[in-house]
Amino acid sequence: MMLAGISFPPIAEVLNWRPIAFAGTPYMFNKIAVLTLASAAITLVLFWLAGRRAELVPHGLQNLVESAVEFVRNTIVLDVMGPEGLAWLPWLVGLFFFILFNNLFEVVPFIQMPATARTSVTIPLAVISYVTFIAVGIRRQGFVHYFRSALVPRGVPAVLLILLVPIELLSTFIVRPFALAIRLFGNMLAGHLLLITFAVISEALFVKSIALVALPLPAAMLVVVTGYEIFVGFLQAFIFTILTAVYIGEAMGAEH
Amino acid sequence: MHNVVATVIAAASSVNLRKGLAELGSGLAYGLAALGPGIGIGIIFGQAVSAIARQPETAGAVRSLAFIGFALAEALALIGFVVFVLLKYTG
Numbered sequence: 001m002m003l004a005g006i007s008f009p010p011i012a013e014v015l016n017w018r019p020i021a022f023a024g025t026p027y028m029f030n031k032i033a034v035l036t037l038a039s040a041a042i043t044l045v046l047f048w049l050a051g052r053r054a055e056l057v058p059h060g061l062q063n064l065v066e067s068a069v070e071f072v073r074n075t076i077v078l079d080v081m082g083p084e085g086l087a088w089l090p091w092l093v094g095l096f097f098f099i100l101f102n103n104l105f106e107v108v109p110f111i112q113m114p115a116t117a118r119t120s121v122t123i124p125l126a127v128i129s130y131v132t133f134i135a136v137g138i139r140r141q142g143f144v145h146y147f148r149s150a151l152v153p154r155g156v157p158a159v160l161l162i163l164l165v166p167i168e169l170l171s172t173f174i175v176r177p178f179a180l181a182i183r184l185f186g187n188m189l190a191g192h193l194l195l196i197t198f199a200v201i202s203e204a205l206f207v208k209s210i211a212l213v214a215l216p217l218p219a220a221m222l223v224v225v226t227g228y229e230i231f232v233g234f235l236q237a238f239i240f241t242i243l244t245a246v247y248i249g250e251a252m253g254a255e256h
Numbered sequence: 257m258h259n260v261v262a263t264v265i266a267a268a269s270s271v272n273l274r275k276g277l278a279e280l281g282s283g284l285a286y287g288l289a290a291l292g293p294g295i296g297i298g299i300i301f302g303q304a305v306s307a308i309a310r311q312p313e314t315a316g317a318v319r320s321l322a323f324i325g326f327a328l329a330e331a332l333a334l335i336g337f338v339v340f341v342l343l344k345y346t347g
Binding site: 075079179182183185186187189190193235236238239242243 | 317320323324327330331334335337338341
């Protein structure tokens with residue numbers, strides 16, 4: 001596609017990924033699969049290294065990892081779920097760091113692809129959170145009692161229930177998993193497309209020397225948008241984790 | 257004159273109505289989807305600023321809630337963006 005004398009590669013190149021191995025089968029392995037495995041491996045290695053020779057007064061890597069766990073513990077678990085949510089802390093820390101490293105791959109040179117910009121990564125994560133909070137609700141409160149407490153709010157006159165129960169059903173059991181998946185996917189895809197746009201414009205101007213005078217503008221925007229994308233990566237990992245914690249906390253006990 | 261008419265007829269008969277509507281719809285989808293969340297995010301952060309101004313000691317809790325509210329409102333705008341991408345490149 002040509003625009004103002006600059007040629008843009010077709011955007012479908014971003015959406016179709018070359019298979020690296022097992023092409024054509026359902027177990028096709030491409031760059032996205034490599035990135036998700038790398039993110040999981042980095043998370044595991046990071047925590048193993050930090051806890052290897054644990055000291056009472058932490059230094060270095062142990063200090064850094066402990067402060068990250070403190071952040072998840074205070075802001076996400078204790079504020080939202082209360083002390084009985086601490087059993088969920090290991091899983092939530094792992095979820096937070098997995099999504100965080102996948103998001104941060106967007107700004108790493110030579111990788112430059114957030115694996116969470118593919119619905120094949122965000123949909124399973126959302127499905128796991130969805131199944132988890134329903135399972136916790138059913139286990140804690142019993143099948144009938146959980147659905148009654150989730151669908152029928154307290155203190156509502158019986159006449160309004162005919163209108164309210166379908167709305168609650170839709171919002172709690174149908175919209176939540178979709179919103180979790182699409183929120184993370186949309187943020188990462190939009191950021192990725194922004195970075196691609198400014199990078200392609202900068203490169204095209206750099207090659208055509210007359211337009212070099214306009215080069216600082218898209219290049220400056222590229223730097224700014226890269227910084228913004230790092231922030232969005234942290235924010236979206238935090239939001240996914242804290243919403244999962246909110247849903248589990250809600251399913252655990254409507255009595256407080 | 258005859259040439260103009262012939263050109264217009266040729267252009268009109270080669271136009272692809274479905275593709276044109278998909279392009280139009282994709283632009284409208286994101287444009288309209290960004291209106292509500294824009295106002296909503298402004299309200300959220302405005303209230304967060306005035307809450308912190310009233311009681312600076314609650315700044316931590318207010319900041320967390322502000323970011324949660326921001327992400328929930330932004331999700332709606334981003335669903336519009338996903339509709340735009342879907343319509344433009346696969347519609």
